[in-house]
Amino acid sequence: MITPTDSTGTSEGSTSPDMAGISLERIKQRRDFLHVAEGAGWQTPGFILQGRRRTACNREGLIRIGFTCSRKVGNAVVRNRARRRLAHAADIVLPHHGIPGWDYVMIGLRFRTVSRNFAKLTQDLETAVRRLAHKEMR
Numbered sequence: 001m002i003t004p005t006d007s008t009g010t011s012e013g014s015t016s017p018d019m020a021g022i023s024l025e026r027i028k029q030r031r032d033f034l035h036v037a038e039g040a041g042w043q044t045p046g047f048i049l050q051g052r053r054r055t056a057c058n059r060e061g062l063i064r065i066g067f068t069c070s071r072k073v074g075n076a077v078v079r080n081r082a083r084r085r086l087a088h089a090a091d092i093v094l095p096h097h098g099i100p101g102w103d104y105v106m107i108g109l110r111f112r113t114v115s116r117n118f119a120k121l122t123q124d125l126e127t128a129v130r131r132l133a134h135k136e137m138r
Contacts, residue, residue, distance in 0.1 A: 024098075054102065068105065073108050073111075085118065086121075
């Protein structure tokens with residue numbers, strides 16, 4: 001799970017830093033979501049991933065991630081389940097495949113985010129991160 005980090009990059013309540021040494025931070029403010037939306041996007045069968053390199057920032061080694069699901073995804077229980085699945089997939093994949101200095105937003109899709117096999121969801125995220133980096137570099 002994504003947790004606040006201290007100055008050393010380790011998560012509070014965690015006994016060791018994540019394996020890749022990269023900390024994840026949650027995007028919570030609307031302006032940050034809008035900033036990421038201006039970047040590249042990639043749709044997978046289970047979600048949409050948007051990503052953008054941060055401009056002049058003193059926290060280059062940090063990956064920021066945000067999650068959103070509209071009401072079309074379902075009621076509050078279903079939306080929360082979808083966001084939790086996306087967050088867990090991000091916790092697994094982004095420390096190893098994410099690009100430090102980038103912001104990502106994962107958007108849950110109606111019916112598909114909750115029902116997609118979790119292993120396929122993580123594979124989709126790995127693929128989407130690679131494709132976004134390639135797309136942004138062009």
